[in-house]
Amino acid sequence: MSTTTVDIRDAYFDLVRRRRLYGGLILLILVVLLVSGFGVANDRNAGGFLPGLPQVLDFPADVIAEAWERRAELPGHLVKFFPALIETINIAAVSTLIGGLIAVVLSTLSTRGLARWPRLIPVFRRTMDLMRAVPEIVIALVLIFVLGGGPVPAAIAIAFHTSGALGKLFSEVNENADLKPLEGLASVGANWSQRIAIGLIPQVAPNWLSYALLRFEINIRASAILGFVGAGGIGYELKNAISWGQGQFGQAAAIFLLLFLTIVAFDQLSSAVRHRLTHGAKA
Amino acid sequence: MTDAALYAQADRLIARKRLIAFALPVLVLAYLTYAFFAFDIAGLAQRARMDNAVTLISDTYSYKTHVERSNRTGGIEVAVEGERKGTYDATNYPSWVTVGDDSARIVLDDGGVVEIDGDTTRYDIPGYGAITASVGTSGIEVDRDPATLPDWMSYSNTRLTIKTDAARVSLTRARTEVFVYDFGWELFWFTLDSPYYGHSVSQVLFGDRIDPARSNIAGAWHDFWNNPIWRHGDTAWALFETMLMAFLGTVGAALVALPLAFLAARNFAPLMLLRLAMRRVFDLFRGIDGLIWTILLSRAFGPGPLTGSLAILLTDTGSFGKLFSEALENVDDKQIEGLASTGAKPVQRYRFGVIPQITPVLLSQVLYFLESNTRSATIIGAITGGGIGLLLTQAIITQKDWEEVSYYIILIVLMVMLMDSLSGWLRRKLIKGD
Numbered sequence: 001m002s003t004t005t006v007d008i009r010d011a012y013f014d015l016v017r018r019r020r021l022y023g024g025l026i027l028l029i030l031v032v033l034l035v036s037g038f039g040v041a042n043d044r045n046a047g048g049f050l051p052g053l054p055q056v057l058d059f060p061a062d063v064i065a066e067a068w069e070r071r072a073e074l075p076g077h078l079v080k081f082f083p084a085l086i087e088t089i090n091i092a093a094v095s096t097l098i099g100g101l102i103a104v105v106l107s108t109l110s111t112r113g114l115a116r117w118p119r120l121i122p123v124f125r126r127t128m129d130l131m132r133a134v135p136e137i138v139i140a141l142v143l144i145f146v147l148g149g150g151p152v153p154a155a156i157a158i159a160f161h162t163s164g165a166l167g168k169l170f171s172e173v174n175e176n177a178d179l180k181p182l183e184g185l186a187s188v189g190a191n192w193s194q195r196i197a198i199g200l201i202p203q204v205a206p207n208w209l210s211y212a213l214l215r216f217e218i219n220i221r222a223s224a225i226l227g228f229v230g231a232g233g234i235g236y237e238l239k240n241a242i243s244w245g246q247g248q249f250g251q252a253a254a255i256f257l258l259l260f261l262t263i264v265a266f267d268q269l270s271s272a273v274r275h276r277l278t279h280g281a282k283a
Numbered sequence: 284m285t286d287a288a289l290y291a292q293a294d295r296l297i298a299r300k301r302l303i304a305f306a307l308p309v310l311v312l313a314y315l316t317y318a319f320f321a322f323d324i325a326g327l328a329q330r331a332r333m334d335n336a337v338t339l340i341s342d343t344y345s346y347k348t349h350v351e352r353s354n355r356t357g358g359i360e361v362a363v364e365g366e367r368k369g370t371y372d373a374t375n376y377p378s379w380v381t382v383g384d385d386s387a388r389i390v391l392d393d394g395g396v397v398e399i400d401g402d403t404t405r406y407d408i409p410g411y412g413a414i415t416a417s418v419g420t421s422g423i424e425v426d427r428d429p430a431t432l433p434d435w436m437s438y439s440n441t442r443l444t445i446k447t448d449a450a451r452v453s454l455t456r457a458r459t460e461v462f463v464y465d466f467g468w469e470l471f472w473f474t475l476d477s478p479y480y481g482h483s484v485s486q487v488l489f490g491d492r493i494d495p496a497r498s499n500i501a502g503a504w505h506d507f508w509n510n511p512i513w514r515h516g517d518t519a520w521a522l523f524e525t526m527l528m529a530f531l532g533t534v535g536a537a538l539v540a541l542p543l544a545f546l547a548a549r550n551f552a553p554l555m556l557l558r559l560a561m562r563r564v565f566d567l568f569r570g571i572d573g574l575i576w577t578i579l580l581s582r583a584f585g586p587g588p589l590t591g592s593l594a595i596l597l598t599d600t601g602s603f604g605k606l607f608s609e610a611l612e613n614v615d616d617k618q619i620e621g622l623a624s625t626g627a628k629p630v631q632r633y634r635f636g637v638i639p640q641i642t643p644v645l646l647s648q649v650l651y652f653l654e655s656n657t658r659s660a661t662i663i664g665a666i667t668g669g670g671i672g673l674l675l676t677q678a679i680i681t682q683k684d685w686e687e688v689s690y691y692i693i694l695i696v697l698m699v700m701l702m703d704s705l706s707g708w709l710r711r712k713l714i715k716g717d
Contacts, residue, residue, distance in 0.1 A: 034534055044524065044587050044669070046584075049584065052583040055582070055583040060579060087321070090322070098315075134696055135662055135695060136662065137672065137675075138695060141665075141679045146333075147331050150322070152327055155322065228666055229666070229676070259574075260570050260575070263569075267569070
């Protein structure tokens with residue numbers, strides 16, 4: 001009797017020791033990778049980390065000092081760049097809408113039980129994987145070459161990526177939907193689009209909307225970045241203001257401020273709305 | 284409540300839902316119409332450069348070989364894409380071109396023949412006939428009436444261009460050029476100066492030693508890896524750099540955010556003021572987007588992967604801080620109480636009561652971010668000058684190396700998909716524990 005208890009205890013401690021060893025090893029490998037990785041990155045960088053560290057605050061200080069010196073011009077700059085900000089938000093909104101609509105179609109076509117053509121489910125899934133894997137900048141740069149700079153290349157690029165990303169999330173939502181309403185609709189002769197519109201969408205709309213809002217938030221950042229490589233909007237203005245350098249930092253500060261406030265505002269707004277959508281109105 | 288009132292209430296509810304169901308699509312449509320005009324889609328047709336699109340698409344699956352004669356100094360040169368590193372010499376001219384002293388004869392796929400003889404060029408086009416042009420002191424002269432030329436030829440005193448499906452011929456006073464299109468990515472494995480050019484795989488692997496100084500496999504690998512046109516070695520290194528940026532940024536941010544998240548979680552932070560301050564710090568780091576961090580940091584550290592890593596690290600510290608502190612607020616208190624009852628100190632309570640509970644949540648968040656940061660690192664690399672993003676933008680800016688652009692795009696997509704499946708595999712392995 002006692003030997004078995006001891007055996008069990010020994011086996012347990014053995015297991016604990018081994019798990020702890022593995023955990024420690026994984027942590028050690030991670031730290032080693034991290035340290036050596038930063039070493040490599042540091043060597044490949046134009047300026048090193050340590051020599052650059054004291055200068056980290058120089059640029060922000062310059063910008064803030066100059067903006068403060070010319071604080072009288074700040075409201076003027078804010079007004080001047082507001083249309084560019086609207087363009088950036090428009091790019092994000094249009095691409096989220098269009099990407100979301102494509103995602104709705106792709107996700108319903110690639111969910112078991114809902115698919116119009118069940119045999120083609122893997123095809124639509126791989127399509128979404130591929131769309132998700134293409135970074136926005138790749139499509140944007142190629143389209144800028146063909147269509148010229150402006151909001152359209154950015155909107156198409158972001159919409160393409162959004163379709164894949166939202167499609168995957170939407171189809172995860174769809175998998176949890178109750179199929180009984182759809183069967184009921186099928187029994188009274190509803191066709192596929194009617195079954196989806198009346199049977200599925202009311203069930204999943206809150207979750208879809210919540211994911212789409214999250215994506216909208218991400219897309220605002222993406223559209224600002226794409227502006228920086230020539231796709232219009234606030235990013236483009238920021239690039240210009242920065243490349244002019246000293247003397248234009250007042251404009252740069254105004255753009256930083258606009259971008260920061262927009263991101264924070266939409267972040268707060270969307271998290272409030274998402275909370276309402278997923279937890280009910282009076283939670 | 285009476286039945287009538289209930290019915291009325293239900294009717295109102297249904298009417299409202301019906302209104303929303305119709306109003307929402309109308310609103311979306313109205314917004315898209317506004318965007319149609321705001322983005323000037325109608326004007327896009329004029330601004331679009333369809334010739335660019337055609338060049339781009341045809342370059343992705345084909346390459347062109349330039350046969351060029353300098354009309355000032357004489358002499359013929361045959362080169363892939365006109366590149367110095369792809370220039371043929373007398374030992375390896377392609378079979379479709381015969382090069383003489385100051386002359387060349389090119390036989391095209393569709394049976395057309397271009398003959399360059401000094402200043403005179405003769406192009407025999409199937410289905411059209413021969414056209415002869417020469418470069419003289421007074422400009423370019425053709426043997427046909429310029430008014431009768433078809434619209435795939437353009438002629439002026441200073442330039443003649445003939446475009447057919449098989450080739451493009453252009454004459455100016457400076458040079459006579461013939462571009463011949465072929466399928467594929469030429470010189471992808473070896474450039475012309477490599478002894479392995481033109482040998483088959485089995486010859487390189489099992490055949491006699493081609494370069495007496497080196498063994499076949501080592502020599503072929505060296506020439507492939509250092510291919511001066513495709514730069515496979517540099518490309519691989521750039522891909523590694525991008526993944527490194529994503530890894531350092533994500534894992535670094537997770538390690539920084541974890542202790543800070545304890546300070547921002549309601550059930551662990553003793554001081555409310557500190558907690559609120561921590562939350563604002565997270566919001567600030569998240570709100571200053573990766574773009575702004577990149578610009579700020581590259582001023583101090585210069586362009587390169589370190590700047591990109593730190594930009595990702597700072598942005599994600601904000602995101603992870605928020606997510607981790609939310610996860611910490613959702614932990615079950617019972618396990619911590621149990622540990623406390625055995626006399627565990629706070630550090631031990633955190634280590635054995637909290638960490639095991641949140642590890643799966645944290646790991647899955649970190650792995651999700653690792654995948655999406657691979658894409659961010661490509662984009663940040665394009666701005667800050669590191670990794671595959673930089674190679675891509677450089678190749679696009681030159682506006683001629685579209686086959687390299689498509690090569691990089693394929694590699695980027697493969698890299699992201701690899702990271703996606705790697706992160707998915709790790710998630711299953713570490714969290715489901717098999």
